[in-house]
Amino acid sequence: MRRVYLDHAATTPVRPEVFEAMIPYLTERFGNPSSIHSFGREARMELDRARERTAALIGAQPEEIVFTGGGSEADNHAIRGAAMTALGKRNHIITSAIEHHAVLDTVNSLKALGFDVTVLPVNGYGLVDPADVRASMTDRTFMVSIMHANNEVGTVQPIREIAAIAHERGALMHTDAVQSVGHLDIDVNELGVDLLSMAAHKFYGPKGVGALYIRKGVRISPLITGGGQERKRRAGTENTAGIVGMGVAAELAMAELDLERARETALRDRLIAGLLSTIPHTMLNGHPTMRLPNNVNISYMYVEGESLLLNLDMAGIAASSGSACTSGSLEPSHVLMAMGISHEVAHGSVRMSIGRGTTEEDVDYVLGVMPRIVEKLRSMSPTYDKKGECCIKDLCANPQDCMRAGGASAPNAPASVSASMGQAMR
């Protein structure tokens, strides 16, 4: 059976070139980079090269890169480290409602230490309004942490504008760029961020390794203390093989970025247009253009996400959903909820994320399979009937948002896009 992996936002395969480069550092070049002998020195040399390559990918200096055990650790380090340094001086942090839980839960954990937390709302596209950031800033704000691109709906935030606002009041700007590094052109100086989180496994590097960019001159407390590794910013013997892999993955991503971004954007738009035009009662979640090149997130009304995923899986297609049923929790995706999307629409959301291996044939295969799956599930759904009368409007939490009549409008979405979604929805 054909297998189509459309979950690259969850993780990507390690590229063969990356794997090849890693092998020696697991075997004969096993030295500890902190050792002064030749075994240590050869590991140190390659570690330094990886640091240069990783820095180059985001326009940073090598000494501004601290390798971590992944994206979540980088987020924790940035937020907790800055909070510890701010202790006794500033006690307020601003973030958004659609952050990854590595940021959201970490920020919220600061409340117990007496910090004030502002969680900004987003509009129907998942965009943070820079004016909201400005209005929330105080002289006690030590950090603004807003993600670069959202992992679920792919919306890309106006980070440059937000960073400038943070700096007006002397706060640090952190961005979780785990989904965008290696996929979008990123220059930390152009964005104006002080701290940026990244993870190797989102751009064809290994899992368990990431990095935090810390702008030169910015001082934050370490999260992990012990040895003096990473210029005393992250203790623990370096994951040499993983870091080497990350460096090679970064170099390859940088070399291929423009071509691959254009290729994926074309596939993304083909998939979005195909799904919206062949399946009625569907809605694109997230911004139509300010969007990751590989992200497709669509809600299929009257069906539930996990059922869609199981059927897709039976057809060899791997995707993910914002439905509560797939998260192990009872609430649907906090991102879709924050965007003002009703529960019943959020339950029917499916994210497909394209990658290097995705072909036009893969997209067309999905376009051939998906309408049948949706129709099959709708035919057994009590909320759907073909006559066009909505069966759940009495139960509906947001009947005004009902997609059934074709008068689709995403709550909080600017009027122009509501209109275009209405057309796309049929």
Add this chain to the structure above:
Amino acid sequence: MYSDKVMDHFSNPRNVGDLDNPDGVGQVGNPVCGDIMRMAIAVKDGVITDIKFKTFGCGAAIATSSMVTELARGKTLQEALELSNKAVAEALGGLPPVKMHCSNLAADALHLAIKDYLERNAGAADGAGIDPASIKVEDDDHHHDADTAE
């Protein structure tokens, strides 16, 4: 995460659809929770002679709905009322713990269909003396308490 039996009932659900002139209809769940199940029954001489379901929900919701139609067909009303959500899950070879409460409501939908039938046919001889008011299903609110109920 699902047993083979769950996947069988999910991918080939039995008795999907509506009855033309059902003798009783029961519905549980709501779109906010992500699960809605509707059962329609035909009753003759106190026995469920036909049963159909329609379900909006996850794999467990669809599989339990399908299973309950198989278990209830041919049963007397009293026997059908004794069918519990737990028994339905067991007949499927078990469900993941997180699904036991949130998506395992098919027997409740069946019980409400029987209640509907009894209310429509008050005093009918085949009601077997069951008082429809005695048929109760858990409030939908338990959806939100499922974590603590585990």
